Amino acid sequence: MIKRLIPLLLVISLFFILLKVATNVAPNYDLTGVAKTYAEQGASDLGAMNLVTAIVVTYRGLDTLGEVTVLFMAGTGIALLLRRKKKKNDSGIKNRAASEILKTGSKLLVPIITMFGAYIFINGHLSPGGGFQGGAAIASAVMLMFLADSSFKINHKVFVLIESFSGIFYVLIGVLGLVILGADNFLDNRILPLGTFGTILSAGTIPLIYTLVGLKVGTELASILDNMKGELE
Amino acid sequence: MELTLTSRILYSLLGLFIVFNYGLLQSGVMRKIVARVAGRYGIPVYQSYFDIIKNLAKRSQITHGIMFYLGPIFRLGGGIGLFLFMPMIFGSIYFKNFSFTGDIVLLMYFQFFGMLGMALGAGEAGHPNSTIGISRGLAQFTTVEISFTLAIIAIAIQYQTLSVYNIVAAQQGGILHWTLFQNPVATLAGMLSFLGIMRHAPFNVVMAPQEIPIGPPTEYHSTYLGMLQSNRAILHIVESALFMNLFFGGATNWIEFIVKTFFIYFTTVFVGVVFPRYRVDQSVAWFVKVPLVIGVLGVIYATYIN
Amino acid sequence: MELQQGIFILMGLAMIIAAVLAMHVKDLISSIIAVGVVSLFASILYLLMQAPDVAMTEAAIGAGLSTLIFLYALHKTKDVEEEND
């Protein structure tokens, strides 16, 4: 079994590398470096309760912008790769009719899930979760629609518009930082007042950005699902 | 005391005349000797004179073209030039010719003047066998040069000069000063190449009348042939004189000259009678073996023994 | 805190088993589900490790969406096959 032997050898070798890490890691007892700074100053700097959100949206906002870009591009790419011939009026997956329970259930659930998603991203700076998680929730609402009604189709035009403009606004908010605050303030959340710590309308632009991200991610994930579901040419 | 240019030319011509006649007579004598050894009666010793006169006077002439024409001129020019560039009689201001214009290197390379012209002339004749003859002659001559060069190098080492006149000068003062005794190995190498240069048996490739009915000389006739025969007469003596100068102490007067050159030339005839003839590839191979080794030994001898 | 460690070890073992299953089960659907299970357990671990944001993301995107996409893809590669048979 030489074909198995080489993978085995490689995996064992990798094992030794990782073993070295595992045996040398000492558990943390305190925050160090930048994490400590975040913990100490995050709240006062940005006014966000959720430090992860503060980091994701503002401190490392460029990463998040990139992340959104990656998702956007993946969606675009999937659409490009799974593009269909035009004018072919297909009906998606060959369907079994969904059960009545599912139909009714989903009619009930979809608005709730959507609301929940919106709640997650609007409260991103206060509680766990944020744009991505909220977006995923919205996407799962759309997914539920697919399951419930096989003829259900998303409105691509609207989706594209939402996707585009939430993205553009995101960038614009970032650029506003440059315009208002200065050259080093791209994506600075403080172009809006920080507000009262711990309330919805606080933490400057963070809720705004997370809303845009949530919308964008939701529509993108939904489009990806839609594309994956659809028939090929 | 130096001669004026005019008298230098005149004395040179006198020398040439002597050598020419001597050469004709000598070839007659040699042929006679060979014939006697073979048990024949042989030709009269003055036969060569008849031949030349007859050929020069002949009327029926044809020409193949300009190079055919030039061949004998190159050939005879080569012989005469060799004579002119070599001192004939040591110590005589009259017969050292134009040897001051060059040294042994000049003589070595001037040998080719005639050969090349001859080869070209014969080539233009267009006869297939002439080409074969030339290619053989050239091939053999190149290898003959190896041992000759080595011998000359040995001499140059020994006497620290390339000038023929000085080489002869260095051999004066007794028979033991001759290169023959100073460096017998180099002399042997030189003489082996002399055999090749003279193209006598066993190295008589081009001239082999039995094997190839026509070599370059026979393609030429009448005046051309006369010139070629004149050249042969001169060349034999001049070549012998060259070896005499190099290895046998030169000559201080004409008598010594005649005696020495006769015996030097005679060795080739002698060897030719004794040894069988080589094919050309054999002779080429032989020359890069035996004489080469001897020549190398001669150089080593000159470098280390002296 | 023996209990906490025990929970972690159990979860870890479960994940490893699910992962091995995912790789060794012949049936692709089971395989995909198994990977989904790995993700799900991971999200629980995140929660236990005081990382609720990550836990939510992993549950929604890693376990949920990703599994669905895999299933769709699997469906698609079977689907075409059937059509052509």
Next chain:
Amino acid sequence: MVNPIYIIAILLGLGFLLPSINKAGIKVTVTIFFLGIIAVTAISYQWLSAFLIDGQQAVQIFTAGFKPPMSINLQMGLNEAVLITLINFGALLGAIYSFKYFAENGIQALVVFLLFILGMNGLVLTRDIFNIFVFLEITSIATYILIGMDLRLKSLSAGFKYMIAGGIASVFLLLGIILIYSKTGTLNLDGMIAAVSAAGSSQILFVGVFILIFSVVIELKVFPANGWALDVYEGSDTGISAMISATSATALLFVLYKVLPLASIDLTKMIVIIGVLTFVVSNLFAIMQKSTNRLLGYSSIGQIGLLVFVIASKDILGDNFEKIFFGLLISHFLAKAGLFWLSGIVKAEKIQDWVKIKKHPILIFMFGTFILALMGFPPFPSLAAKWSLVMILAENGSFLWISLVILASILEVLYLFRWFGYILKLEDSEEKVEKPQHQLHPVYIVTLLLYVAGFYITRSFDAGLSINFIPLAFVGILFLIDFLPVYIKNTLVMIAVSYYGYILVPGLDTLKLIFALIFLVGGILTFIPGYSVKGKRIGFYPVAAMMYVGLIGLIEAETFFQFFFAWEIMTAGSYFLILRGKRSMSHALSYILFSAGGAYLILFGFALSGAETGSILLTSLSEVHIYATMVFILLALGFMTKTASIGLHIWLPGAHAEAESDVSPMVSAVLLKAGVFGLIILFIAMRNNDVSNLFYILGWVGAITALLGNLIASFQEDAKKLLAYSSIAQLGYILFALAIMTNVGWLAAIWYSITHFLYKALLFLAVGAIVLKLKTHKMYEMGGLIKKMPMSFISVLIGIIALSGVPPLAGFGGKWLLYNAFILKGWYFQGAIIAFSGVVAFLYLFKLIYSIFLGPIKDKHRKMTEVSVWYLIPQYLIIATLMVLSSKPRMILEKVGLYFKEILPENTVVWNGDAASTFVNGKLFGVWDPFYIMIIVCVMFAVLLGFLLFASRKATKVEMFNIVYSAERPESPQTAHFSYNMFSHYRKALGFLVLPLVTNFWNFITDLFHSSSDFFRKFYNGNAQVYIMHIIGFVVFFYFILNGGIF
């Protein structure tokens, strides 16, 4: 200054915008798309010019209003500005080129391309390690999509392999990031680097840094973890391949540059090894490659390997790092993009199919530009960069690296120039090349940019400031006016050469004057036959001028760099010249291989010398002591490839014989003297550096070269080959004479150089003209032409008499000087060999003149007429010169002797009137009176001629008759000609000396490389899973080496 953040904002904003304005129509979309790219290009260029012109300092740009490490920061410095300008401009051109490809696949393609550019800009600008990860993912995902979007099987499978490799790399990257973060508490690169170097030894950091850097290295497609990359290059659309090879590789290289300071010294060394290994192995694998794009892929990967090596050697390279890096990078960037684009235009799957661009001089010109730029020929940026790289490596004693880089470069020469040869030399194909304008324009632009960049980057090096670009500009003009008819261009070139000579000559010393005259006069003489050509002769004048520019550059050179620069120009020009011949493909290839090999040896030698003395002046060679032997051997070998000494000669016969009729004298009579000139410079400089043993060896080499060259020449049936072998032998004499290292020896060498120039030019012109007329090289197909071409006959006759050294012509002077030299030196046996080979020359000289002019004429040649007068004019000019020099050599030799007297006081020649003599201890040694000899021979000749004319005034002229072979009609021309196999008996006796041992040796070497290439490239078996194994194996292998074991 526009904030570089705007680059990101613009690209991202437009990327998000484009899908929603789809409705507005394709025109609007496309306009916005291009405006966006132009805008970011403008921004980056604005920064670049600020750095270059206004002396702007590097700036840090923070985000989110916080300083790092809290926030992500970007850095804009000179390096970044150069790179993003390159990337954005390249992407702009790429977008223009690939526009159709995008349009076919939909508007999303434009979006993806914008984000692709964004990713690369981000990679260059960011100083945050995790941000690098994000931008890396953006770039990679964009690339995957661009590759796969045309849905062809090839591109899809290539894309899939890429994705798997990229996935593994990003997993490693993440692992590395978190491991380093856990120990340093920061994600900011600068902070990380400071913390890592302060942290001391830590196992976690050790693994973290290792994995991080190796993930970047995997992305850079290094050997052996790069099978997927080759498939990507082969499978993708060429426009995309161009982008991967040029722009994204550039960005990734810079990532490596940024993260490498994290690495320990050992790890850095490992990257050095990996870089070199990649460079060598890729080029090795490439030599068996026939598929165009895959070949380009191998070449790309090789170049990237070299750049990885450069980056990892940054500390060694010091101040020059940037110039070297950018020099190599820009050459690779522009040339590889250009080549991929050309490949897309030509649409030739196999490299042999490229012959279809044969009829498109502009495409050929651009192709030639690209491969020269890749190889590092002047005037391209890579030349100065490679030069500088080798110089500095030598200073650090990295000889192994130098050798490997050189080896790989030679392999690169092999396959790139073979490809070039295919284009020009294979059978023409019927296929036509469509030339879509939008695809061609980018190629034009990169071609132009290569020259511009070459000028500026070369001059940015200290050594490069002294390069005189004006002659090169003249060559460039010749390319531009190549549409003019021959007679205009010919006149122009001749005027230019004369004018240059007029300027140049007055300032030269004797030695340089002689060689300058050989080159200049040779140039003018060999251009004269050009008038006989009708039409345009496309491509001839620029490359011929290029060769002469190089030659003259050698004369003018003061420094190593100038010399090397000129040497490479000369090599390139002569290669193209030789390649013009009809059957010259393989010969030109072996010529360029040997020349390039020789040039690299020279480079190595110069580098060693520079390393020891710290100077790049040619004269500084005399101060080399530690490396003296090595330097001498390298340089001598380098020059001897040009003089074709035995063992290095196999390129010459074919190259000279198959060249065009008027090119043969250029390359044989003139070009070879470049090697001689090099040797003289070398010998003068290093005569006192304790290398006398090497001179002794060179003496033997020269002697053996002379003998074997002449012997082989004797057995040739091809007239031009015969002359070519004769050149080898003659150069052997020169080498021998130089190695003697006495005054008279060098007189001989100089005399040989001059006379060989004259008589070889004469012979090649004469024979070349005849060959042109008869349309055959084979001597047995000629014969009896003396009456048809008497003028040519006289030329050849004079030529062979001069060459053979028969008095009274000039050749004898060489012989006489040589005899004096070697006997006085005591080199008896070598001298004997030289003497013998001089005699052997008679064989082939006779064969030459006999076979062509004498003997029976061929039926088909009965109506032949004299050759073109344009060929005869230079011949008779040469004859006149030869005659003057033959009788009055003192004119030249006395000056030369005096010039060398200070350098080589031993064994001088004393002049008395026209007579030359040598002395030993005050006693006369040798004597030579050329004037007297000339007079005597002429008088004698005249007298005898007069006599014969008188005696045979009534001779009948007869025609030669055909030879009848009794009842047999000869079937092949060989058997009907007596010159065929003329010296068979000689071969029988001495043939063992001319067994093709050298040829066999080199054949063996090339076969070895080819078969090993073919064997080892099977390693890339196309299976993505095997590629995964390569990647993981690569990582663990180097990990265990670095770790010093498993634990």
Next chain:
Amino acid sequence: MNITTIVHITGFALILIGFWGMLTQKNMIKIILGLAIVETGVQLVMVAFGFIDGRTAPILDSAVELSKASSLIVDPVPQALVLTAIVIGVAVNALMLTFVIRLYQQKKSLSINDYKDLKW
């Protein structure tokens, strides 16, 4: 054994299992699944690096005193990074699956051994 180590070992085990799958499975979907498992493993390891036993999530709600926050919460940075990594990972996996779908369409095979047209 502390929790960080336990999670690390789990994560490393997942990485090894994932790689083992990638190296031995011929089905392309399974290879992608293997990669997904590797990613999950890496993400687990990352989060574990930020974990400090006995502390709370990095959310500064009423349970956490602001001034002592740095001694009360776990490290938020790895969490932020993993957040990004998860999304990117899924995006890449989805894209890979579309490639597989398209490849399958061409050759009707999911076996990686069938896509070796490009080689050497």
